[in-house]
Amino acid sequence: DQQVKQNSPSLSVQEGRISILNCDYTNSMFDYFLWYKKYPAEGPTFLISISSIKDKNEDGRFTVFLNKSAKHLSLHIVPSQPGDSAVYFCAAPRWGSARQLTFGSGTQLTVLP
Amino acid sequence: DTEVTQTPKHLVMGMTNKKSLKCEQHMGHRAMYWYKQKAKKPPELMFVYSYEKLSINESVPSRFSPECPNSSLLNLHLHALQPEDSALYLCASSQLPGTGIPGELFFGEGSRLTVL
Numbered sequence: 210d211q212q213v214k215q216n217s218p219s220l221s222v223q224e225g226r227i228s229i230l231n232c233d234y235t236n237s238m239f240d241y242f243l244w245y246k247k248y249p250a251e252g253p254t255f256l257i258s259i260s261s262i263k264d265k266n267e268d269g270r271f272t273v274f275l276n277k278s279a280k281h282l283s284l285h286i287v288p289s290q291p292g293d294s295a296v297y298f299c300a301a302p303r304w305g306s307a308r309q310l311t312f313g314s315g316t317q318l319t320v321l322p
Numbered sequence: 323d324t325e326v327t328q329t330p331k332h333l334v335m336g337m338t339n340k341k342s343l344k345c346e347q348h349m350g351h352r353a354m355y356w357y358k359q360k361a362k363k364p365p366e367l368m369f370v371y372s373y374e375k376l377s378i379n380e381s382v383p384s385r386f387s388p389e390c391p392n393s394s395l396l397n398l399h400l401h402a403l404q405p406e407d408s409a410l411y412l413c414a415s416s417q418l419p420g421t422g423i424p425g426e427l428f429f430g431e432g433s434r435l436t437v438l
Contacts, residue, residue: 218362240424241423241424243426250432250434251432252326252412252414252429252431252432253365253412253427253429255423255426255427255428258423258424298364300425301425302424302425308353308416308418308425308427309370309378310365310367312364313364314363315362
């Protein structure tokens, strides 16, 4: 049962344009969502998070939107830079244990110069 | 210091070998984790330690044996592994629930394990 889904395994975007990465979830008990970024041969690094009581959280070039009724969240990167090329995972802490993350399958973002 | 350090970065072992992966953090985190990641897959939780005690074992085979000697160190002892155990093994640490951002883990760079 994959409770956090990323249906796009890959995304290519031109430098300077917007990157939109999507994530769907099935468990309405999730009350927090996170995005992690992973470069090859490195561990994932936390990027941005959003509480379920909000519908938007912004941090510099990164904005996460949450649509609870659709059980959908998205990560917007504007403007995209070649250094943003990485695998992006959305994740949610399992209910009852704030630190056990359920990860989506990841989206490989490639930003073309 | 916001680093989680893992050693070795690469390890090749035979199915009869005994080896260990090591992880260290100095952020004062009292929760530490082992994750396993196969190629093109998300990280999968293996073990969770809270206050140096094993709190979660995600039905991991006994050929993987975790150990938390103190609040800064986490080991994963490997014995009689199978080729399908080849993967990237990630260590992470975090603050305990109730503090910090829920779900924010600090990952090490991982140990790439190959079992021949």
